[in-house]
Amino acid sequence: MSNLLALAILLLSTTPAPTAGDHSFCSDATYKRDSTYMSSLRSLAGALIKDAARLHSATGAAGEDPDRVYGAVLCRADTAGADCARRLQDALGAIDGDDGRSPCALHRDVAVYSEMYQLRFSDRNFLANFSNAPEWVDVTNPDPVPLAMAAQFDERVTELLSAVADAAAGQPGRWAVGEAPWPSSSSGDRDRTVYGLAQCTQDMPPDHCRACLDGVMAERRQKIGSGKMGAALFGARCTMRYEMDLQFFNVSGNSKMVSLRKKKNRAFIIIATAYSSAVLCTRLFFWLLSVRRKQKRKMNLMEEPENMNEILRQWRIEDASLEFSMYDFSQIADATDNFSPRNILGEGGFGPVYKGVFPDGQEVAIKRLSARSRQGLIEFKNEIQIIAKVQHKNLVRLLGCCIHEEEKMLIYEYLTNKSLDHFIFDPIRQASLKWKRRIKIVDGIA
Template sequence: VTVPLLLLLLLAPLAAAQWQSCANNNGNYTPNSTYQANLRLLSSTLPKKAASNTNLFATATVGDVPDMVHALTLCRGDFNASACQSCVATAFEDAQQLCAYNKEAAVYYDPCMLKFSNKNFLATTDTDNQGLLLYNTQNFTTNADITQRLLFTLINSTAQSAANSSRRFTTSRLDVGSSPTLYCLMQCTPDLTADDCMACFQSVLSVTLQYLGGRQGGRVLGVRCNMRYEMYPFFQGDPTLRIINLAPEVPAINNNTTPATVQPPAAAPPPDGKATVQEQNGRSSRKRALLIIAVVAPLSSILLCFICSVVWMRRRRKGKANLNNQAATNRPEEDALVWRLEEKSSEFTLFDFSEILHATHNFSKENLLGRGGFGPVYKGQLPDEMEIAVKRLASHSGQGFTEFKNEVELIAKLQHNNLVKLLGCCIQGEEKVLVYEYLPNKSLDFFIFDANRTTLVDWKKRREIIEGIAQGLLYLHKHSRLRIIHRDLKASNILLDQDMNPKISDFGLAKIFSSNDIEGSTKRVVGTYGYMAPEYASEGIYSIKSDVFSFGVLLLEILSGKRNSGFHQYGDFLNLLGYSWQLWEGGGWLELLEVSIVKEIHTTEARRYVNIALMCVQESADDRPTMSEVVAMLTSESVILPEPNHPAYFNLRVSKVHESTSVVVPCSNNDVTITEEPDGR
């Protein structure tokens, strides 16, 4: 009789594992009551809502007081939407059976958890002292003391990675010498901030330290966060965080730590090796339940072999069931990118995410340099005191893995004084990070559009910046191994080093051409309003002349200290191009120049630079010069400049009729993604 019972306990976590916590103190509902009807309504909507959420997370509230029901569900990040929906639906059924007519209940499975209550626990993201602790009563046998310390290092690293990830989810693996391989999974509800998530994990770490130290496996289950570790790979797919070759000096264990979320068991597990189940109810008004399950398997070899075979068969079936889901992810593509990068020169570094966290102080606000279209950029410092700029791809940004891969592989091949240097990258699960050289003087727009800083960039320096940008573009268009169209050249993408030398950055939208290609087209127009060439904005056609147009806009901005678009109006015009053209036709090009450089620049030189800029922004791409011709015109006064034709968008005027504003803009059937430049930083 004992063997079948123990077998069921051991197989429960592998099949439809379930652990429940029923709150008797919150009252009961009656059959066919309004409360039960509200529960049924939630059970029909919440599973689909969770499955349709990218984070497999959902909350909902149904009904009116006193029959209002609040619910929260979270599926494990390595399961697919179908498994999530099925698990949550089952959870509703089981919760109403296991906690019959309780108004509050929580149920935990491997794929998901569910909690509902008549009390509004959704109103706060604070963690409470309700939780479930499960552990294996067998201890580590190989290098037990070192393995125990390594376990806490793994859990701490996994917690930091999960708290800082967009999904608040991380799986990990630790391989160190002769110690056993350890696997870990940690997850918070994604509505928690990184700090709140880490606070929840701190409670988990305290429990782990006091009650799970030395155990071969264990888990802490809570409403807001959870953790599990084992000596075998229990999660699906490859770990997002790998820790290898860890130095033997691991952190010492602090035995004075006390748990914050889960209360200790009333007594230590019995030494006879039998599985035990303990449940404690607190004396507080909420009387939250604590369930402690200890599972051990000192069975005979026959029973053990039988269990292993069952486990293998179940995992094999599960693997087949999840083949389609795994194929839908981009992990193989990410791995392929990593392999290609590892084959490149030693100057390019593949960083571990823990190194990035340490360098940026866990992406602290104090280290934030700014926010680009694809995510925030942080300042960091490596152990050798080298300063770096870290661009962290935001999960909600328009830049997906394709653009990220494009930027990494592209910049890794480019070497030019006027292109920002990419030092390396980090690709670990949801985290995709680019590591650049740190340029202390920020970006060009920081100076030329700010009245308090514009005098810091005199005409001599502006001329050097203009020529440097032109040389960088010429390299991309002609002298690099591939012909590269940047597609997003603008003032904020021109970074300045300590000597104010310009470096073109942000190649996420760049396109690569062979030497025989002249132009390309796309149905997805991406770029920044005010810098896009008309043929690209309206028809999706891009070429080297698209970058030339952007350069012309940038040149006019450097000369005038004004943005091409934004909240400024120039006389009768809504943009800088029309205003510049009007001044050019009237011979008043000097009026275009910023006041601080008028006295430093010769009239002839001023006319020449305005002429070059207007040639670059001509409406017809065929009329615009190439960057080779632009560089020649900038560096040699002997080159004769033709008169420019009218620029694109020059007829964007302010209508004085009825004091309303009418704008003539090109129509487009493309799926346009546009980034608007802010008026200031």
């Protein structure tokens, strides 16, 4: 009798191993059975599940807008291929309307997260920017470590997950597992161990995988209380999990465990160092390239006003009859109230036109050429020369120009009654401009 009682007490006091529960997200938009969207979804899902059985993750798209479907599936890397495919197929059956088991059945944007797999299918292209949304955090073991040690425990978990994330980003399979010792709260007891796992879909470049896992770790800090001994963190593109004293994963012959114990894993150190060095060298190369381009651009900007002044000086010598002025940028800025939107007269394909008033009361129209035009000095000079040579009493008069760094501006006299097209193309005002008068204007210009 006493033996049976002891056995009953033992069974009642045994805590089952924590597992991550299922969770799903879905949008409000739905699709109909046997629709084109459902056909695209099933075609894509079949291809991705087949690839995931071999690679443990897959992404892709199928169909044409507005029935194009984007998808990402991921099975935990320590699962067998056939088991992975079966789990994903069961999840697909629950969301594509076959049996109505899921509240997200027939929804156009749906994500399902479980301990051993995760998937997302959507009519939005979440693959382009490596979006991990929607993210979900599940506290698998809510038991906390002693309050006095909670902060140190959280720091230790962060250290472990960061090391595992580094390893996962550097591995071709984009996954890694690890362990870290944790001292027992009671003297004389053996040290405890924290285990961790990190995984991304294999299509993610190392830097995007690492950034995705950083985002997941940030979610952990925000949504999990201090000192919790186990949690799983899910997203459409990457996932993480840690547990105290529970090695919840299997270590295959193709992977090595990252260890934060005193005897560190040399293979991991070499991989992490090589990866970090490669990333550093790549960033340094692009930084130097950027600096060189900026310096070259700055030199061009410094030379450009001098070149323009020389061009205009030579031009004046060639044609001394032209009445033309070079204005300072400060003069133009003061005249337009620092290019205030209130002073905009209009905007054309080459940039806006501002009204300006000089200190002597002279009103001008300033054409500010857009930097997008990429107009060179010679082309700008030719434009000025052509306009200046066709000066006429019936044409707006060019007064001068202004050159400042990338800025190129033409200064015209201001016409109070606006240009001729203001009258010609206005259904009301065109009545005041008879054909006889129009012919006189044309003769005057010719």
